[in-house]
Amino acid sequence: MEEIVDVDYLVVGAGAMGMAFVDALTATADVSVAIVDRRHGAGGHWLDAYGFVRLHQASAFYGVASTLLGGGRVQTDGPERGLHERAAAAEVCDYYGRVLARLVASGRVVFHGRCDYLGGRRFVSALSGTRFHAPRARVVDARYLSPDIPALTPPPFLVEDGARVVPVNELVRLTQAPARYVVVGAGKTATDSCVWLLQNGVSPNAITWVRPRDPWLLNRAVVQPDPAVFLGMAADTMAAVAAATSPDDAFLRMEDAGIMLRIDPGVTPTMAKTPTLATWELELVRTVDHVIRRGHLRAVAPGRLVFDDGEERVPADTLVVHCAAEGLKYPGLRPVWTAEAITPQPARVGFPCFGAALAGYVEATREGDAEKNLVCRPSPYSNTPSDWATMQTIGGEASAAMSRAADIRAWSHTTSLNPVRIPPDRVDDPAVVAATGRLKESIGAGRARLADFAPG
DSSP states (O other): OEEEOOOSEEEEOOSHHHHHHHHHHHHHSOOOEEEEESSSSSSGGGGGOOTTOBOSSOGGGSSBTTBOSSOOOBOOSSTTTTSBOOOBHHHHHHHHHHHHHHHHHTTSEEEEESEEEEETTEEEETTTOOEEEOTTOEEEETTTTOOOOGGGSOOSSEEOTTOEEEEGGGGGGOOSOOSEEEEEOSSHHHHHHHHHHHHTTOOGGGEEEEOSSOBEEEEGGGSOSOHHHHHHHHHHHHHHHHTOSSHHHHHHHHHHTTSEEESOTTSOOOBOOOOEEOHHHHHHHTTOOOEEOSSSOOEEETTEEEETTEEEEOOSSEEEEEOOSOOSOOOOOOOSBOSSOBOOOOSSTTOHHHHHHHHHHHHHHOOSHHHHHHHSOOOOOOSSHHHHHHHHHHHHHHHHHHHTSHHHHHHHTTOTTSTTOOOGGGTTOHHHHHHHHHHHHHHHHHHHHHHHHSOO
């Protein structure tokens, strides 16, 4: 026996993408929605996040279109004085809890937590065993780009008996210091771990960083919810790209312009996922000078780290910190609207919540999947500098498509999720006018050069 759930939409996943889609959809259309998630509440991977994680971008860029995360405040003290606030995990989870409660209180949204989606508009409760069916609902797959996280993903290397390996989440629960920390991973989680350990008194000499690839990182100071700052960064990016001879040269020019950062000035990064980093964090992680660049770690044994080309000796009492889960996924682009499902994806480069909210708005305001796909196009994540050129090229086309629709253009300027939003009171601001003018001057040549760099 199945319980019938009579709704217009069945949204699978209550993480950032699913919540942004539902919020924008229900704000614009009188529809009913069931949200299904295997976790107990809304917030996706934030419910399992490590204790010291914060958003790597400003809070204002994250969440749902109708509700500002945080207060839009500029920090007045600390190492990021002058930059916009960034929420910690507890604040993000509380925010999504409040957003979900508001949606449910509207009477048009129901939430089914601790449920597994079975396909075919069917799902089952992991607690009661009750099976549900939403026979007429349109499916929204908000899991397409769901990240893996170390707490729920086994390490991608063999752990031999006696070796001490923990996911990053366990760092906050340690009761005894090891002889050495080995941080495994090249992404933002590994960087966060090194920063946190150093902030908490661990000597740089007690940290080994297994970094298979070096990353390019965006300078957080130029990725801010201030149109003069953000549009100025975009203008400088296009100018740097227009003058470049290759993707690597473009990144070096962006580094000279204060846009990109790299940890080791003597190593040209090959990874370009480009999370943001503050310069104070950069200074800290640069103190870790025991960096292993021997490719991916294959096995950990007591006193030994095993790589394809040999081993590294470490103290027997070493704690290996697993930060190597696949945070960004690259399943390939697909149309947001297909007969099988609506699949929210980023539409503006690097800002997935905006893309999901845009998809919700477009679903509510247009008839026919062909028209919807025409104005709301997906943009990929990048992995390498060449991928970054492709991402920027596709993302530029997606931005142009949405900008041609007057209502979408107007809607996008109502939410801080849109990084190029210009609030009404800033339209005539001389700094904004100047940044916009510089971007217009450089964007044509920059996009042409990006197209040259994009593979295939």
